[in-house]
Amino acid sequence: MITRTFDRESMTWSYEMHLQPMLSATDIPGLPFGSVFGSVPAHTVSKRHAHQDDEVFIVLKGEAVVVLDGEELRTKAGDVVHLTPFGFHEIRNDTDEPYDIVSIFWESVPSATNALKANEARAKLPENALVCCPPVTPNGGLHLGHLSGPYVRADMYVRALRSMGRRARYLTGTDDHQSHVAFKAGGGGAEATALAASWRERIEDTLTRAAIDVDRFTVSAVEGEQAARIRSLFDRVLESPSVTWEKKESAYCQSCDQSLYQAFVEGACFTCGADSNGEICEACGRPNEARELVDARCRTCGGAVTVHEETSAWIDLGSHIDRLRAYLNDADTPPDLRTLLDGLLDAPGGLAPYRLTRTGDWGLPVGEEGRRLDAWVDLALTYLDAVRSETEEHGPADVALFLGYDNSYYYAILLPVLAFVVDLADLLPSSFVTNQFLHLDGDKFSTSRGHAVWADDALEGSGSDQVRLALLRRAPEGRVTSISTDETADLDGDPLLQDAAVWLNGFGELIEEFGPEVPGTGAWTDTHREFYRYLGSVTEQLDGLLIPASFSSRGYVVLLDSFVTRAREFRFTEEAQRRVPTQQEEARTSLALEYLAAKVFAGLAWPVVPALAEDVWWWLGNTGRPEREQSWPFLPPGTSCADPAGRFGTT
Incomplete structure (x- = not known):
């Protein structure tokens, strides 16, 4: 006789609950199922997951909600629940007592196959979608490295949804208040404003020539109704108990009499050692304080960085970590982003506070003279304002965010926390689609070194289909990829x-x-x-x-x-x-x-x-844009098609 006894002391932590082996084929040869004891602690949600097995929960003690693909059932001791293969499920224990179960699971190939047939891919695609891409920094034109990231891939997604008859809208813009604009212009003010406006026009034209159909194009503002709405959102941020005004040491260049942050400072990342500007390392995606960079120096004069004290608004990101974890657990996150986020959320000391305001002469003025809204905070609030407008004008939509991996911290940590404090969490992305970098001949695209192939030149020489196809084929999904100079010269091939x-x-x-x-x-x-x-x-x-x-x-x-x-x-x-x-x-x-x-x-x-x-x-005699049928009907008999005579390209 083989027996097993429920024993909390023998349990290990897995699937964000306590588990203890029960009986399996290892214990009883030929046993056609596996089984475990499980316990979900009070006020805990188990990991949302799916598997190919059928599974049955037998509730021993307690009360909790079992969720299967959006269906919710409150269960109690004595209940039995069957979970179908590939159904995403979790246990939500919102009581003060543990929820104890026996889980029995077995593999049935016919059951799994039938579940796959019933769980078709198209049903998982949204009927109404808002597809967002980070706004472009208008300090120069777009090269193929820029275009290969989120912009063409997001357009591919939008077109696919539209061809299915779904509503899909594309949102991007320009992020004029980034410090890179001011640095390129040699300072803020009229010069930076003119520079941003000039490149913005070129950027919009490039996106159009690449057949990227943008529905809403946002632009950073310092005046007018949009600026007023952003200031209003920021006032709500300042009301949060997690925001404080503090005087702290900040990177500073004495020669230039300038606060150094983001584009105004460079050095080496203290985490991975790669060259980095202030506040974020593009290589490893981790945030930093500019004064913490190794061998930090002012990019304007090349002088060594010193420090001085500045009073700024700071938000305690760590105080929102539980809600942040819950949001990210529900959102679709690719493996590279999930790995980065887990490292940031579980790091010793937790999430560092983030500076909401900067000292300088570029960006949205907030408060006293010389105080500006941090560009990434401005970007996040502009995103929330734009998505709110989209929702008001076109109704609710499933939001997918296509972004470069180097922007992950801002969009997956800073943006959600700001949305929490202004009570706009319902506007956050439900899906993140990341990309790494596309390199040219094995090295990063670089405007300063002239190591680039400009998108306009490629589009002029080959056309939108050829450029799109080359970039989608080499998309840096989950890893860095490369295109050679020779390949860019022969995109028609x-x-x-x-x-x-x-x-x-x-x-x-x-x-x-x-x-x-x-x-x-x-x-x-x-x-x-x-x-x-x-x-x-x-x-x-x-x-x-x-x-x-x-x-x-x-x-x-x-x-x-x-x-x-x-x-x-x-x-x-x-x-x-x-x-x-x-x-x-x-x-x-x-x-x-x-x-x-x-x-x-x-x-x-x-x-x-x-x-x-x-x-x-x-x-083929059709009208309108191409349609993507689920079951393809034949062309009507008698449809007349002319001799193509080379109309579809040459070999």
Whole structure:
């Protein structure tokens, strides 16, 4: 006889609850399930997670809410709950007593397979989405490194949602109050204002030329209604008990008589040793105080940094850490961001306070002379103001934030805390999609060193489809990637464009032999059925790569490559049959499937290469923008398609 006894002293901490092994196949050979005792402490929420197993909870003691994919059930001693495979679940114990259970789990492949079929990717995509990108710092133009980060990838997501008939709006802008603008202009004031305005116009034009369709473009303000709203939000921040005014030592250049922060100071990160400006290290993503940089020096004169005392408003981020953890646990966060956040939240000493105001002559004035709102606080409040306006004008939306990994601290820690204190947490992103850096020839893009390929030059030389495809194929997802100078000079040679041109222009030969009208289907073969099945399955696979939690433009482009290859192979294998007199009914189905494949390609490729996709869509007799069907209907029989005669590019 084998027995097990519930023993709190023998439990270990896992899944953010206490667990103790019970019985498994290790104890009883052939036992078809595993089991554990579990206990969720009072006022604790277990880790939200999913797995391929079926699972049953038998409640031994206590009362708690079991959550499964948004469905909530309050349970008590004696209740039994079944959890389906791949369903995200957690236990929320809001009582003063522990919640004790037995968990029994087993693997059933049919059950898991059926759960996957019922849990289709498209159902996870929002009906109404607001897709946000960090505003561009207008101290220069956009190079390919800039464009490759959030901007093209976010547009890909927006287009995909729109092609499904979902509402998706794109929000970005320029962050004029960043210190990099003032540094480039040689100081604040009229020169910096003029510089920002000049580059802002160029930036907007570049985004348009890259076929990035922005719906709301925000600009930092120092006057007018927007500035008044930002000041009002900041006044609410100052009312928080976590905000205090303190006199502290700050980095300072005596020669320039200037407070040093952000772009005005440089040195080495004390965490990773990489070159860094003040307040954030782009390499490791960790925050710093400018005076803490190793070998810190003034960027204006090159002199060594000294310190002096400044009175500023500071917010105690650590006092909000529990709410911050809860928010981040609910939000979709990619692995690189999650790793950084866990390191920051669990660091010895916790989160350091953040300075809300700066001493200088650039930015939104707040309070006494020479006091300005910190640029990142300004950015966060401008974000909240813009999303609030979007919600008021267009209704609630699921917010996805595409951002560079180097901005993670500001958007995943500072922004949420500020939203908490002004009671606008409902406007925060539910999903984060990060990117690392795209390098040129293995080194970081650098304007100062002239190590860059400007987006305008690339767009002028190749066009939007070619630039977008090159950047989406090499997107720095989860790691740093690189593009070579030679590759930027030959963007037309991308294999997807080359192979698609061969396949699509090849319809000219079909039209010459069988006529310009699309036939209706006739008799089907196994080959036809499997190709038709493939068109649906590849659509579902590509849908899965659009979910923010699993978003991958690189994976998406690879699947488009294979789609074109599969379509070309289908043509090769069908050509002989189409000329057999006794197989004319099968030939009609074969040709109808070819035209359907072209329609599917247009719908699936539009997020990546919109100009080509639209051209294919219209060539097939459709109107409007390409649509992304869930089940693809054939083109109406009799639809006339002209000889493409090279309209889809050259090889």
